[in-house]
Amino acid sequence: MKRLFIKTYGCQMNVYDSARMTDLLAPLGYASADRAEDADIVVLNTCHIREKAAEKVYSELGRLKAIKHERQNAGGEMTIAVAGCVAQAEGQEIIERQPAVDIVIGPQSYHRLPEMIARIARDKGHALETDFPAVDKFDSLPDEAAPRGPTAFVTVQEGCDKFCTFCVVPYTRGPEYSRPVAQIEAEVRRLAALGTREITLLGQNVNAYRGRCSEGSTFSLAQLIERLASVPGIERLRYTTSHPRDMSDDLITAHGRIEKLMPYLHLPVQSGSDRVLEAMNRQHRADDYRRLVEKIRNARNDIALSSDFIVGFPGETEQDFEATLALVREVGYAQAFSFKYSARPGTPAAAHAKQIPDAVKSERLAALQEVLGAQQDAFNRSCEGQTMEVLFEKPGRRKDQAIGRSPYLQPVHVERSLTRIGEIHDVLIEAALPNSLKGRLAREGAGTH
């Protein structure tokens, strides 16, 4: 029996890709190992979005090299593959910087992993594959080898044509591509049959989805969601990540119309300053975003919003930053991610003359996170005393405890519910903890059982 270990960095699409790589290698006799030390093949599925993410890969490769040498000294072998966005962005450079690497494979090429493994076994050389044939990839992936659990990600769209000036995604993930409706529906039906109850539709720019449907026309994301909501066994649908420019009216009204579409929306704004938004090439103003939020809340008034923010974008003034804080205060977020701007080689903003000192970035990040943290706490506290449907996903740390998710994506810890994993139950929220909620089964308290 051969063993495979995949270490995943970065976004949910990488998590999905890692699961598919596991499916791809299962027919070749590879079972999963829990750590690199026990594996014949180690894949690092990497992230290039910020400098820190990319640097982590090289330090992990240093560690793997030592393991590989030890193995070789004992007469064994180990194959190291670098997949994902660092592979795409840096290609050959990776092999030059770390010769222990055998395979470099971009996110659009990983369906060719079996062939590349065979090739290096034969030739003992390095193998590099970083083309952009997204269509081939989805056509050549096998069906899932194992159930993915009560919640699963499904990639429906990949790549991005937006070219925000700070972002590597259009370069690492390539141009926008939408998978055909029938292919997605078939995957969702298989997952539902294997016990999945909640699907998160993934795409770098998911709401720009335009997929071919069998009738020869295309479906929007809203139409796709409507179709998937009718799949037996699927109880909940989510999608991420959306761009404000592509938040069409049919998608907004879908939130009011389709009950299985969960009341949570990740809609990154990045900045509240029109000047910065323009320099970022975001293609909308702060007021456009405010109006959008209003429309979305009119369609579904309990929707919980989330966003991404970048502080210290080149040229960002104190006034620009204040505009971001003002927007955050106005909108009110249930959750958010915020980052210091990180200059990425090859992106237009990296060459900008007015880079912001790190100390200023840190100060702004702390100020922003204080406001966002307070909003998240307030949102979680507002849930206390409410009864909400929780989909139980996995065991908790305590005996007989399970962890599930609320409709608003908050983790919820519930005692005496381990046997309910995979099911949706009413839970009375008793307390808001810093990053999660604590509750009890609503029926228990009512004394009906």
Ligand code: 5AD
């Ligand atoms: N620096 C900092 N944050 C970035 N993001 C993307 N590129 C950069 C960068 N160069 C953030 C954006 C995006 C999220 C996934 O990562 O906020 O929405």
Ligand code: SF4
């Ligand atoms: Fe990057 Fe998102 Fe902008 Fe595309 S829309 S370039 S993925 S930040």
